[in-house]
Amino acid sequence: MTTPANRVESTLLRRINERRLLEVIQSHGPSSRAMLTRASGLTAPTVSKAVDSLLRRGLIEELEPREQALGRPGKLVRMATQSGAVVGVVIDTQTCCTAAAGLDGTVTEEQTRRFATPDDYATLIDMVERDCRALMADVSGKLHGVGVSVPGLINDRLGEIVFSPNLHLLDKRNPAHDLGQRLGVPCLLIQESDGLCLSERLYGDARGIDDFAVLDASFGLGLAVMSGGHLLTGHSGMAGEIGHITVAPDGLRCGCGNRGCLETLATDAALLRMLADKLGRRLDIMAASALLAERAADFQHEIRSVTEYLAIAIAAVINIFNPTTLFVHGTLLAAEPDRFARVLERVKQRTLTASLADCTIVATRSSKRQGAIAGIMHHLTNAWAPTVR
């Protein structure tokens, strides 16, 4: 006899199987039912039922026959690109961007819009809404959700950004909530470092890795840690604020109000500030990048100083979290191979030898734009069913 209790149980089991298949399709790309059966360990009838259900809900789609290689057995399914979409919004200190993508997470410049970050919150939300609507008008299929990547401390229990040291217009705000009310679509707030971490796991080089970390040394100094396959959150979701460790007790005032925080010394922003002081004029990241490409010898002192503190930050992450891989995000040091090699030389002087031997350190190719997309996709997958490990 079917009781309400075992109906709930069978619904849950069905959804867990569907989630398992979604994850396999996300990591393997286009797959036949036979391939899914092999990769998931589920039975062929279970795979067939789950695929039908995911197709009906628009989360996956069958490839057009002309897109399939000849001789492949069975029709292939992939994450929906025509019948479903998500939008990623990046709110950042200098520039904001909005991008639409299929559920496979592929973002293109054609589906990306950008604007300079305005000075007030109301204008910011107006501009994000405008760009979201423009992108939504071009999206074919169902819009499943919007991921909103933000800098600063998100308190999950309060459901807001409690404090954003480098973008105070976000203090005590929840742009995802405000945007969701205007657009009528589920919108999710994502801490930008967590987004980068999820992006590495879903689309980057951390596929299949359970213990890794992402250190963002661009404007602020952010950290996200995947430990045992779970994002480290702490009690309220605010863990990972490595940037506000004091390293120079009488140093410069940080955006957080304290003095001498690591992020005032170890980031692209720190190097930008030092270059500007020396030149007597402000410059943006692209100008700084071009300047260092041409005249690095004139700024050896500044480069060496930031190299030293970035190495200290990297060493701290490795010593404390013992990741198998550490991805470093940044433009002026991390993305330039010779300068990054010098950072890694300094890391050797600062890290416990045994911990360093366990860890590979690489510059990440992930972007915050991809992070916002990864954040909403991770949420949609999680909301579908719990994972079974």
Ligand SMILES: [Zn+2]
């Ligand atoms: Zn600080």
